[in-house]
Amino acid sequence: MSTETSTEKTVEYAPEHTPRMRWTEHAPEVYKAMVRLDAAARQGLDPALYELVKIRASQLNHCAFCLDMHTKDALAAGESVQRIVQLSAWEESRHFYTEKELAAIELTEAVTVLTDGFVPDEVYEKAAKHFEEAELARLIAAITVINAWNRFGVTTRMAPGHYEPGQHK
Numbered sequence: 001m002s003t004e005t006s007t008e009k010t011v012e013y014a015p016e017h018t019p020r021m022r023w024t025e026h027a028p029e030v031y032k033a034m035v036r037l038d039a040a041a042r043q044g045l046d047p048a049l050y051e052l053v054k055i056r057a058s059q060l061n062h063c064a065f066c067l068d069m070h071t072k073d074a075l076a077a078g079e080s081v082q083r084i085v086q087l088s089a090w091e092e093s094r095h096f097y098t099e100k101e102l103a104a105i106e107l108t109e110a111v112t113v114l115t116d117g118f119v120p121d122e123v124y125e126k127a128a129k130h131f132e133e134a135e136l137a138r139l140i141a142a143i144t145v146i147n148a149w150n151r152f153g154v155t156t157r158m159a160p161g162h163y164e165p166g167q168h169k
Helices: 028-042 047-061 064-076 081-092 099-112 121-130 133-155
Strands: none
Touching: 028 133, 047 064, 047 081, 047 099, 047 133, 064 081, 064 133, 081 099, 099 121, 099 133, 121 133
């Protein structure tokens, strides 16, 4: 009688970094104001689009904490893994998104990466064709808010991996 033994591979990951500070504990009024601003910006926006915008800005800003949070929230809300994965290469993967989503993603990039000092007219006009003014104003607000969240996360080195979907809603 022979017995087979399975050898499990042990993987040793790099250690998790320690956050520089828990900014929300030291500036609770700012945190609460950000939460209210985020909630106001979200009103009237499609939840799937909202998460795509947050993920794309967080990719551009290299905010691992926000990427962890918003990919988990998007998956919990029914977003597909494929659309999330392809988001970083959306220009080559346009067929995964609607024209409205593409306009929002392009606007997200323009607002997030202001290296030229402005949002190009053609990007803004494309978004304006797909969104009514009130919705466009909220989209711009949502993009601005996630950029602020990203800056808190990156600056204080918030550690990804511990977020549970819906935890901060």
